[in-house]
Amino acid sequence: MPRNLDLTALRSFVTVADVGGVTRAAGYLNLTQSAVSMQIKRLEESLGMQLFLRAARKLALSPEGEQLLSYGRRMLALNDEALSRFTTTACEGEIRLGVPHDVVYPAIPGILKRMAAAYPCLRINLVSSFTILMKEDFARGEFDVVLTTEEVPDPGAEVLGARPLVWVGAPDGNAWQRRPLRLGFKDTCIFRPRAQAALDAADIPWQLATGGESEQAVEATVAADLAVTARMAGSIPDGTAVIAADNQLPPLGEMKLALYRADRRRDEAVEMLMAELRCAYCC
Numbered sequence: 001m002p003r004n005l006d007l008t009a010l011r012s013f014v015t016v017a018d019v020g021g022v023t024r025a026a027g028y029l030n031l032t033q034s035a036v037s038m039q040i041k042r043l044e045e046s047l048g049m050q051l052f053l054r055a056a057r058k059l060a061l062s063p064e065g066e067q068l069l070s071y072g073r074r075m076l077a078l079n080d081e082a083l084s085r086f087t088t089t090a091c092e093g094e095i096r097l098g099v100p101h102d103v104v105y106p107a108i109p110g111i112l113k114r115m116a117a118a119y120p121c122l123r124i125n126l127v128s129s130f131t132i133l134m135k136e137d138f139a140r141g142e143f144d145v146v147l148t149t150e151e152v153p154d155p156g157a158e159v160l161g162a163r164p165l166v167w168v169g170a171p172d173g174n175a176w177q178r179r180p181l182r183l184g185f186k187d188t189c190i191f192r193p194r195a196q197a198a199l200d201a202a203d204i205p206w207q208l209a210t211g212g213e214s215e216q217a218v219e220a221t222v223a224a225d226l227a228v229t230a231r232m233a234g235s236i237p238d239g240t241a242v243i244a245a246d247n248q249l250p251p252l253g254e255m256k257l258a259l260y261r262a263d264r265r266r267d268e269a270v271e272m273l274m275a276e277l278r279c280a281y282c283c
Contacts, residue, residue, distance in 0.1 A: 006046065007079060009039040013051060013065075014072045016040065019279060021059055028279035030271070080118050094123040095270060098134035098146040101215055103235045103257070107280035114276065119269050130188055138260055144270060146260040147277055149190070149232060153258035160259060160281045163232045165191060165252035167243040173225035176243050180205035184218040184227035187211055191230040191252075198250040257281050 015025040016036065026033045044051050051065035061069060099108055108126070115124055127134070131148040138146045153159050169175050175182060181199065183206055185192035199206045209227035210218050221227045223239035230252055236242060243249060259277055261270065 003046075005075070006039075006043060007076065009043040009046075010072045011076055012036050012039040013043055014069060014076060016052075016059070017061055017065070017069050024279055024282070027282050028275050030275050030278075077117075092121050093269075094125055095265070095273060096125045096127070096142065096144045097273070098127045098129060098138065098143045100131055100134075100147065100149050101128040102231060103147065103149060103281070104128055105235065111273070111276040111280060115269070115273060118272060122269055124273075131190060135260070138262070141262065143260075144262050144265045145273060145277070147281065148258045148260065149255045150258065151255060153256055154260075157258040157260055158278075160257040160278060162254040162256045163234060164254050165194065165230050166233050166236075167228055167247070167249045167252070168222060168231045168236055168240050169228040169243050170223055170225035170239075171241040173241075175222075175225045176228050176247055176249055180207045181249075182207055182209040182227040184210045184221045184229040186213050186215060186218060188213065191255075194252055195230045198252055202250040204250070 012025065012029060012031070015028055016022055019025050019028060022033055022036050022040075026036045029036065040051065047064075047068070049064045050062050051068060053060045053062050112124060112126065115122065127143070131150050134143060134146050135148065135154070137143055148157070167176065181204055183192070183195065185195070185208070196206065210221050218227075218229060219237045219239065222229050222237070228243065228249075229240075231237070232255055233242070245251075259274065261274060
């Protein structure tokens with residue numbers, strides 16, 4: 001009698017291989033780490049082969065795992081295509097997503113691409129703005145899901161973790177050595193008051209090199225080595241680099257990443273989006 005592969009276990013296997021670990025895969029799949037590990041074990045037992053090289057310092061696929069990964073991706077893609085083709089209610093409508101501009105890259109483009117593949121008839125309206133403004137709009141019902149960067153998330157937020165704020169300048173630049181220290185920030189940037197307070201506490205004189213609300217102007221000024229700025233670790237603009245911690249600039253502490261979801265949105269597509277955001281931004 002023909003046997004069938006367990007698609008649920010296969011999806012866990014492919015996800016672990018794609019994201020590089022059981023913990024991150026568990027967040028993506030909205031499962032416990034032990035549940036994902038059990039599914040991988042069950043899949044290995046059903047096939048009679050080892051899929052991962054557990055003796056390796058870094059999680060790596062066995063030769064058999066490499067072969068199964070190719071089949072698994074195709075099987076899951078066909079499964080998801082069939083579901084989206086015949087389950088019209090799950091793939092129609094719109095999700096309004098808010099993300100702060102400084103954490104859009106590198107994760108959001110890939111998330112949007114995977115959402116479009118899973119739900120081709122679904123529209124995702126992405127808005128990039130300031131956390132404080134997006135939270136106000138969220139309270140008025142204008143967003144379905146909002147990702148925020150803030151010091152103290154509101155009760156009810158799903159806190160994904162905290163990332164350090166780092167000083168950023170031009171690669172191999174020396175703007176950080178000049179006094180007064182020139183700063184590149186938008187007028188409403190939430191990192192600006194913290195950076196200024198840290199410099200004041202360290203008795204480092206500073207002056208603003210940019211103004212207004214143009215992120216491109218800030219990035220161009222910093223990339224030209226005319227100023228420094230602050231960013232969350234992992235979200236450094238192209239053409240800039242993290243300034244080494246031993247450069248005598250004061251530490252800036254951490255900012256939290258949090259998710260807000262409208263109570264009215266508990267559908268399958270939003271669940272997938274939430275899982276994608278958890279996987280990408282859990283610290």
